[in-house]
Amino acid sequence: MTHDGTTAGAGSGPGGTPPGPSPVQPDPTVDPVFSAEDSAPMADQSVSSPPSTPADPAFSGQPVTPAATPVAPVGAVDPVFAEPTTPAPTAAPSIMDDGDPGPGEPPAPSDVTLPPELAGAARTLFGDRLDLAAGYAELLATEGVVRGLIGPRETPRIWERHLLNCAAMAERIPEGASVIDVGSGAGLPGLVLAIARPDLTVTLVEPLARRTAFLVEAVEQLGLTRAVRVFRGRAEEAAAGTRDTPPLSADIVTARAVAALDRLAAWCLPLAVAGGRLVALKGASAAEEIAEHGAAVARLGGGEPELHRCGVGVIDPPATVVEVVRERVIGPARKKGPKRSRGGRRRGGRDRDR
Template identity: 35%
Template sequence: MTHIAELNRGIEQLGIDLTGGQTALLGGYLSLLAKWNQTYNLTAVREEARMVSYHLLDSLTLVPHLDGGTRLLDVGSGGGMPGIPAAIARPDLSVVVLDANHKKTTFLRQAVIELKLVNVEVITSRVELYRPDTPFDRITSRAFAELGEFVSLTRHLLAPGGQWLAMKGVYPYEEIASLPEDTRASEVLGVGVPGLDAERHLVRVVPR
């Protein structure tokens, strides 16, 4: 991992408290992602330097907003964003990373084994067909679907008192307006990602 200094600076700017071991795991994850991306097409972002901001630091912006539950689901996790960085930063959470694409979940399983992430479970499934024994306190996604579709497809997976946390780009006025009527956006936060010159928002959605 050649970008550890940039990663450390970004983590400090985000105000997240991580141990050296956790930062090393994030670096290890990035190296695996970059290596597997050469043959598995996991992400369109190919340069490790850009991956630090676009994948690691962007995913880590979720971390301060995860309190209030122990089970987190990342839907359409792809190469593991935001679920894997979140799981590394929050080993107290039990994280499920789910994707319908076998190539992506093959990578995720390998990453979980190599990084020894005991708090991560990898599921290959379309989310609408997924029926776990226990529902989730927090359900997140990045670049998965429009807000309304994300909420509708995952409704059956939300625990009582649970919340959706959707990672979005520009302020998603229209998507918020077309949320299912029995849900509402309780909070929309503008998020700054170190090294990323793009608008980012985190939308918290709750049942009415």
């Protein structure tokens, strides 16, 4: 397996509208999926509780071979990476500290049926995991809406704008790769990739408590606890490691609708193993982003950003992905100070004149 870290970031930057195969053009001023909460301060970014297991080979910073070291169950084993399962937001004020709008309504019947015209694409992309994808779509359309993670108007197009274009990214990810999905939100694209590709081990990195609570429950309900875990915190914290967890890294780092390419590279490249790749799902502005941020990406140790179309002949339009290889490992920037001689004296200073 090659070690490449791909970050898939779709959308036009922070809070941008995720791109998708829908012929319906998104409103450029609104992010219909993640609205009010995205502008909330990230008061809950820290890792929530200490680990119950001291060492976790799946998170040692080394590439993971899924068959040999299945990822531990989320929530049950390592609370550092997953919040305790909470049945409903109303019962757990501790997960509502990120601007939760208030008690949710009970899940209503959803309008998330796979449209017949997309059935072929869905079968191609999800194969025999199509039922699992349908289960996730249902969760998004019910609990996701109730908890304010998904706009209600988004439910009829969950398949075309979200599940299918995220699943299309899978073709850029090598067999058996470890994946870190930065800024997963409600699980896009990380959870979709884990559904479409049972060979992957996926870590969902998300700082907001209400979202990680949803992610943990979704992972449990979908039976993905061996392949997926949730890290509550920012990408920078995941890369640096916390008091309780070693630095995380993976072959591929994905992202969608998280940030513009320069900031995305700063957050995501440190999470990729050397030679790994950031795979970011991007929108129509992908080429301009590459032109604008290519130099910044290089300064961060990234190679030349490459643009790829995914799902050609399967979804229309295909998904646009920007990839950056982590070519060089760049350390933290050092502060410039006055030059000193080996003896610790300032060059050209008073001592020299004596």
